[in-house]
Amino acid sequence: MESIQPILQSVHQASVQTRQLTDEQKQHLLLDIAKNIDDHIDVIVGENSKDLARMDDGDPKKDRLLLNPARLKDIAQSVRDVAQLEDPTGKLLYTHVAENGLKIERITAPMGVVGVIYESRPNVTIDVVALCLRAGNAVILRGGSDAEASNKILVNLVHQALSKNGLFTEMIQLLPTDRKFVKELLEADKYVDIIIPRGSQTLINFVRDNSRVPTIETGAGVCHTFVDSYADLYKAAQIVINAKTHRPSVCNALDTIIIHSKIAEKFIPLLKEGFASFDVEIFADESSYPIFLSNGFSHLQHAGDESFGMEYLSQKCSVKVVSDIEEALAHIRKYSSKHSEAIVSENNEHIVKFLNEVDAAAVYANASTRFTDGGVFGLGAEIGISTQKLHARGPFALEKLTTEKWIIHGNGQIR
Amino acid sequence: MESIQPILQSVHQASVQTRQLTDEQKQHLLLDIAKNIDDHIDVIVGENSKDLARMDDGDPKKDRLLLNPARLKDIAQSVRDVAQLEDPTGKLLYTHVAENGLKIERITAPMGVVGVIYESRPNVTIDVVALCLRAGNAVILRGGSDAEASNKILVNLVHQALSKNGLFTEMIQLLPTDRKFVKELLEADKYVDIIIPRGSQTLINFVRDNSRVPTIETGAGVCHTFVDSYADLYKAAQIVINAKTHRPSVCNALDTIIIHSKIAEKFIPLLKEGFASFDVEIFADESSYPIFLSNGFSHLQHAGDESFGMEYLSQKCSVKVVSDIEEALAHIRKYSSKHSEAIVSENNEHIVKFLNEVDAAAVYANASTRFTDGGVFGLGAEIGISTQKLHARGPFALEKLTTEKWIIHGNGQIR
Numbered sequence: 001m002e003s004i005q006p007i008l009q010s011v012h013q014a015s016v017q018t019r020q021l022t023d024e025q026k027q028h029l030l031l032d033i034a035k036n037i038d039d040h041i042d043v044i045v046g047e048n049s050k051d052l053a054r055m056d057d058g059d060p061k062k063d064r065l066l067l068n069p070a071r072l073k074d075i076a077q078s079v080r081d082v083a084q085l086e087d088p089t090g091k092l093l094y095t096h097v098a099e100n101g102l103k104i105e106r107i108t109a110p111m112g113v114v115g116v117i118y119e120s121r122p123n124v125t126i127d128v129v130a131l132c133l134r135a136g137n138a139v140i141l142r143g144g145s146d147a148e149a150s151n152k153i154l155v156n157l158v159h160q161a162l163s164k165n166g167l168f169t170e171m172i173q174l175l176p177t178d179r180k181f182v183k184e185l186l187e188a189d190k191y192v193d194i195i196i197p198r199g200s201q202t203l204i205n206f207v208r209d210n211s212r213v214p215t216i217e218t219g220a221g222v223c224h225t226f227v228d229s230y231a232d233l234y235k236a237a238q239i240v241i242n243a244k245t246h247r248p249s250v251c252n253a254l255d256t257i258i259i260h261s262k263i264a265e266k267f268i269p270l271l272k273e274g275f276a277s278f279d280v281e282i283f284a285d286e287s288s289y290p291i292f293l294s295n296g297f298s299h300l301q302h303a304g305d306e307s308f309g310m311e312y313l314s315q316k317c318s319v320k321v322v323s324d325i326e327e328a329l330a331h332i333r334k335y336s337s338k339h340s341e342a343i344v345s346e347n348n349e350h351i352v353k354f355l356n357e358v359d360a361a362a363v364y365a366n367a368s369t370r371f372t373d374g375g376v377f378g379l380g381a382e383i384g385i386s387t388q389k390l391h392a393r394g395p396f397a398l399e400k401l402t403t404e405k406w407i408i409h410g411n412g413q414i415r
Numbered sequence: 416m417e418s419i420q421p422i423l424q425s426v427h428q429a430s431v432q433t434r435q436l437t438d439e440q441k442q443h444l445l446l447d448i449a450k451n452i453d454d455h456i457d458v459i460v461g462e463n464s465k466d467l468a469r470m471d472d473g474d475p476k477k478d479r480l481l482l483n484p485a486r487l488k489d490i491a492q493s494v495r496d497v498a499q500l501e502d503p504t505g506k507l508l509y510t511h512v513a514e515n516g517l518k519i520e521r522i523t524a525p526m527g528v529v530g531v532i533y534e535s536r537p538n539v540t541i542d543v544v545a546l547c548l549r550a551g552n553a554v555i556l557r558g559g560s561d562a563e564a565s566n567k568i569l570v571n572l573v574h575q576a577l578s579k580n581g582l583f584t585e586m587i588q589l590l591p592t593d594r595k596f597v598k599e600l601l602e603a604d605k606y607v608d609i610i611i612p613r614g615s616q617t618l619i620n621f622v623r624d625n626s627r628v629p630t631i632e633t634g635a636g637v638c639h640t641f642v643d644s645y646a647d648l649y650k651a652a653q654i655v656i657n658a659k660t661h662r663p664s665v666c667n668a669l670d671t672i673i674i675h676s677k678i679a680e681k682f683i684p685l686l687k688e689g690f691a692s693f694d695v696e697i698f699a700d701e702s703s704y705p706i707f708l709s710n711g712f713s714h715l716q717h718a719g720d721e722s723f724g725m726e727y728l729s730q731k732c733s734v735k736v737v738s739d740i741e742e743a744l745a746h747i748r749k750y751s752s753k754h755s756e757a758i759v760s761e762n763n764e765h766i767v768k769f770l771n772e773v774d775a776a777a778v779y780a781n782a783s784t785r786f787t788d789g790g791v792f793g794l795g796a797e798i799g800i801s802t803q804k805l806h807a808r809g810p811f812a813l814e815k816l817t818t819e820k821w822i823i824h825g826n827g828q829i830r
Contacts, residue, residue, distance in 0.1 A: 405771050405775070406792065
C-alpha cells in the first residue's frame with residue numbers, strides 16, 4: 001500500500017453515519033460486539049498466541065500483549081459497561097434568546113473521527129472502539145506491530161457486529177503498521193478530528209511534535225504529597241504509604257514526599273514498617289537523610305537534583321523537607337507535572353490555600369493521589385489522565401469524546 | 416536580548432498571583448485600566464502616530480493600525496464591559512461522592528499563562544489583556560512590529576494600573592518583535608499554557624505547525640446557505656443577500672449559495688436588486704448560469720472547481736444547484752470549513768436533518784450566518800470564532816479562557 005488516503009477518506013465518510021446513530025442503536029451495537037468477543041474467545045486466543053510467539057519470553061511487554069479467556073471476558077464486560085453509560089451527545093449545555101428572537105442553543109455532538117496511536121496492548125483496541133462508538137465517533141486505530149494478529153481479529157469481530165447491525169464497517173479502521181503511515185495520519189487534519197497517543201512518553205512526545213491534528217496528551221504524573229505541620233501524622237503515614245506502594249507503576253502514584261520540618265522527626269518513623277514491606281528506596285534531602293538514617297531505614301540514598309521532578313513508576317521516592325507551606329507550594333510549582341497533588345493537614349486555612357494555589361488536574365486534601373481515575377470520579381471508563389489544560393483535564397472519559405455545536409433557530413432574521 | 420527565557424519565567428511566576436485575584440480585585444483592576452486609557456488618549460494617539468508614520472499611505476493595514484480618540488473610547492468601554500461579565504472561574508461543574516466518602520468536585524480555574532500572537536491591530540492588545548485578566552490569567556503578547564509604539568504605550572498604561580493595585584506588572588508582558596522570539600514562545604510549553612494566533616491564515620498555519628504549546632485556531636469561514644425547495648423564497652432572498660453583502664470581509668459571511676433545482680428559476684431573480692446594489696460578482700455552476708444570464712445579472716462568471724470551498728471575504732459568491740437535500744449536505748461536507756452553515760426551509764423534517772447532520776461550529780435554520788458572534792450568542796466579547804473541535808468551538812469568549820480542575824476532599828481515604 002502506497003498511501004492511507006483511501007482509508008482516511010472512507011472513515012471520514014462513514015463518520016456521517018456514525019454521528020447519526022441513536023442511543024438505542026449504539027447500545028445495541030456495543031452489546032453485539034461484547035457478545036461476539038465472548039463467542040470467539042478461542043479464536044482470539046489463537047490469534048494472540050501468534051503475536052506472543054513472535055516476542056521474546058523475557059520481554060516485559062509480553063504480559064501487556066497477553067489475551068487469555070479471563071482477560072477477554074473482562075474486556076467484553078467493559079464493553080457492556082460502556083453501553084450502560086449515558087449517551088454523551090445531544091446534551092443541552094446552554095440556551096440564549098437574542099433580542100431579535102433568534103433561539104440559540106449549544107449542545108454536545110460527536111467529535112467525528114478519532115485517531116488512536118498505541119503500542120502493544122490489544123485491549124486498547126476494544127476499549128477505544130467502545131468509548132468512541134458510544135459517543136457517535138468513527139475510529140482509526142494504529143496499534144503496535146507486536147499485536148498485529150490480535151488487533152486484526154478483534155477489529156474483524158467488531159466489523160461482524162457492524163454488518164449484523166446494517167452499518168458501514170468503514171467506521172472502524174485498523175491501519176497497517178508501517179511507520180510511514182503514522183506520519184500520514186498525523187497530517188490528516190482534513191479527515192481526522194483528534195488524535196490520542198496512548199503509550200510511552202516517547203510516543204506521546206512524537207505525536208505532539210508532529211501532529212497537525214489536535215491531540216490530547218495523557219502524560220506523566222510527578223505526584224507530591226505534602227505532610228503539613230498540622231497533619232494527623234498517623235493518617236498522613238497511611239496516605240503516603242498507600243500513594244507510594246499500592247501500584248507504583250501507574251501515573252497517580254506518589255513520587256515525592258514533602259514534609260514540614262516541624263513534624264519530620266515524628267513523622268518519618270511512621271513510614272518505616274510500610275516502606276520496609278515493599279522495599280521502598282528513599283532519596284532523602286539533606287534535612288531528612290539523618291532522620292531516616294537514625295531510624296534505621298534501609299534502601300536510603302542522598303537525593304540529587306535529578307531526584308525531584310522524577311516520575312519513578314517503581315518503589316522509589318524522594319523526600320524534601322520544607323519550613324512552611326509556601327516552600328511546599330514553590331517546590332510543587334517547580335517540579336509538578338500537574339497531574340495529582342495532595343496535602344495532609346487538619347488546618348482548614350492551609351487546605352484551602354493548597355487546593356486553590358496548586359495548578360494540577362487533581363488536587364487532594366487528606367487522601368491518597370491513587371484515586372485519580374475515571375471510575376472513582378464517577379465518569380466510567382477512561383482513555384487516560386489528561387495533564388493538559390485544553391478540552392479535557394484529569395480523567396479523559398466518554399463525555400470528552402464529544403465536541404460542542406451551536407444550533408440556531410430563526411424565522412428570517414438578518415443583521 | 417538573546418533569549419526571552421527570563422520573560423517567560425517571570426510571567427509564569429506572576430501567574431501565581433493572577434490566579435488568586437478575587438472577582439472584586441479583577442473588576443477593580445479592569446476599571447482602572449479603562450480609566451487610564453481614557454485619561455491618556457492624547458499620549459496614545461501620539462505614540463500611534465509614530466507607527467502610522469512608518470506605514471505607507473496605500474497600505475490596507477493602515478486603517479487597522481489607527482487609534483483615534485473615538486476608537487480609544489470604544490476600547491476603554493469594552494474593558495468596562497468585560498469587567499461587568501460574570502467571573503468565569505470557580506464555577507462548580509460537577510460533584511460526585513465516591514463510595515468511600517471522597518467528595519469530588521470539578522470546578523473552572525484560570526488557564527495560567529495565555530500567549531497571543533497577532534499582527535497590526537493594537538486594539539487586540541487591550542481586548543486580550545481585559546479578557547485574560549478577567550479569567551485570572553497572565554498574558555504574554557507578541558504584537559506586530561508595525562504597531563510597536565502603540566502596543567508599548569498601551570501595555571505601559573496597563574502596568575500603571577497593575578502597580579496602582581499593588582500587583583506584579585510581570586503578569587502582562589509584551590515581547591520584543593524580533594522574529595526569533597516567536598519560535599522560542601511556541602516552544603515554551605513549560606511556561607505558557609495556551610497560544611492563540613490572531614490574524615491571517617498564514618500566521619495561524621505557522622503557529623499550528625510550529626507550536627509545542629496547545630493552540631486555539633480561529634480559522635477561516637467557508638459558509639454555505641442552502642435554499643431548500645420548501646423555502647419561503649422571499650425570506651430566503653433576504654437572508655442570502657444579508658449573509659453575503661452586510662460585511663463581506665468577515666469570516667461568517669456567505670461564500671456559496673446552494674439552491675434546490677425545483678425553485679432555482681423562481682428564487683434567483685429575487686436576488687437581483689440586492690446583489691446589484693453591492694455589485695456582487697457571481698460564480699454560477701452550469702445549471703444556474705443560464706438563469707442568472709436570462710435574468711440580466713451583471714458580474715456573472717462560470718464557476719470553476721476553485722469557486723467552491725473558497726472564502727471570498729469580498730462581494731463575490733459561488734452558486735451550486737442541487738437536486739435534493741442529500742446533495743446539498745454532501746456539498747457542504749466536501750467544502751465546508753465547519754464555521755457557519757444555514758438552511759432556509761419551512762419543512763421541519765429537512766430542518767432537523769440539516770441541523771443534525773451538518774458538522775460545523777454553528778448551524779442555522781432560517782437566519783443569516785452573520786450572527787455567529789460572542790455578543791449575539793450571549794457570551795460577551797470574544798477573541799475569535801474557533802473552527803476546531805477541542806475545548807472551544809464557535810465564539811471563543813471569556814468562559815473558554817479557563818481550564819478545569821478536580822478538587823477532592825477526603826478524611827484519610829486510601830486505595
